[in-house]
Every structure is written in C-alpha cells, then in structure tokens.
Amino acid sequence: MKDTLEIVQNVAEACDDKRAEDIIALDMKNVSLVADYFLICHGTNERQVQAIARSIKDTVEEAGITVKRLEGFEQARWILVDIGDIVCHIFHKDERSYYNLERLWGDASRVNLSYGQEG
Template identity: 75%
Template sequence: MDNKEIIQLIANACDDKRAEDIVALDMQDVSLMTDYFLICHGSNERQVQAIARSIKDSMEEEGIIIKRLEGYEQARWILVDLGDIVCHVFHKEERSYYNLERLWGDASKVEISVGHNG
C-alpha cells in the first residue's frame, strides 16, 4: 500500500468520526521530517480523541505501525506519527491558532475524497 492510499484510509477514518476540514499536504519538497501531513479538527475534546482513536484502529487493522501518539489526554492537538505520514488532529480553537496550512503554505495539497466533507 502506498502513502497516498494510506492517506485516503486515514481521511476515511477521520471522516467516520465527523472530523472537519480534512486536508492532506505533500511535505516532501518542504520538510525533512515527514513526507505527508494530514490535518483535521473536531469541535470538542471527546471528538478529537475519537478521531485519533479511529486513525489508530484503522492503521492497526492494516498492519501499519503507529510510531508515536502524543497529546491524547489533553485532546487539544493530538499528533499521530506514522513515519512518512504525520496526522494532526486538532481541537477547533487550536487549529486556527497554530494554522499549520499557512505555516507550511509551500506544501501542495493531496487530493483526498471524503463523504460529508467534500
């Protein structure tokens, strides 16, 4: 399974928990730390945790190892590190504050398709 297929699986897992504004960025030309970011947000802590748990469960079903999961308890910004792909699951307020899409504005968007988000 290639990274774009994995990103789509992650996007689906986020969408299953009604994550909002799911965006995937190709980081290969702008960062040495990872190849892709997937960014989304939930409207409260419980939803943010559910989104991160959904990502974790869907990756484990595919045999994909999660290298790190940080921020789960606070549920304001959960980072799910898969190595080549890093997922940022934000609480809505934190997402607008940190604005990773603007910070990494040179990264191109990756086409993903999700149910209720587009």
C-alpha cells in the same frame, strides 16, 4: 502493503467517519524531512478529537502499520499521530486556527482527497 497516498486516503476516511472537520492533506515531500504527508483536521470538543485519533490508530493498525508516536491524547487539544511517512494533526477547533499549520507549511501542495463528503 498499500502505498503512502492510499494510506492518506484511508486515514482521511477514518477522520470523516468520526465527523472530523476541514480535513486536508499536505504533500510535504519537497518541503520537510519530517514526513511525506501531513494530514490536518479538527473536532469540536475533546471527546471527538480523541475519537478521531483512536479511529486513525485503529485504521492504520488494521492495515499492518505501527503507530510510531501518539502525543497529546489526554489533553485532546492537539493530538499528533505519527505513522512514519504520514503525520496526522488532530486539533480542537480553537487550537487549529491558532496554530494554522496550513499557513505555516504554505509551500506544501494540497493532496486531493476522496472520501465520504466533498474533499
């Protein structure tokens, strides 16, 4: 079984594979009881947002992890993928700036991600 940080890296790579933009991970362990990590990214249209969510789901299931919840897939404006210790937020770019989770969870430190592009 991979450790949680490794899974965050794999999920970031899955997002990058679908050309997700501005991929960030927040360490939520000292900030929230909801999850250890939030991964946040966005796509430029509904189909891309759905493709990113699908890529995350496939990646974690290949690693033997069950997706606990997937919400917002049909509308593809803000898809939430709950994989237990990690909650992924895939936004349509318009919604991302509106909800601005990075600012909302400003107390959380950013995780250094290493994947395809700079990160």
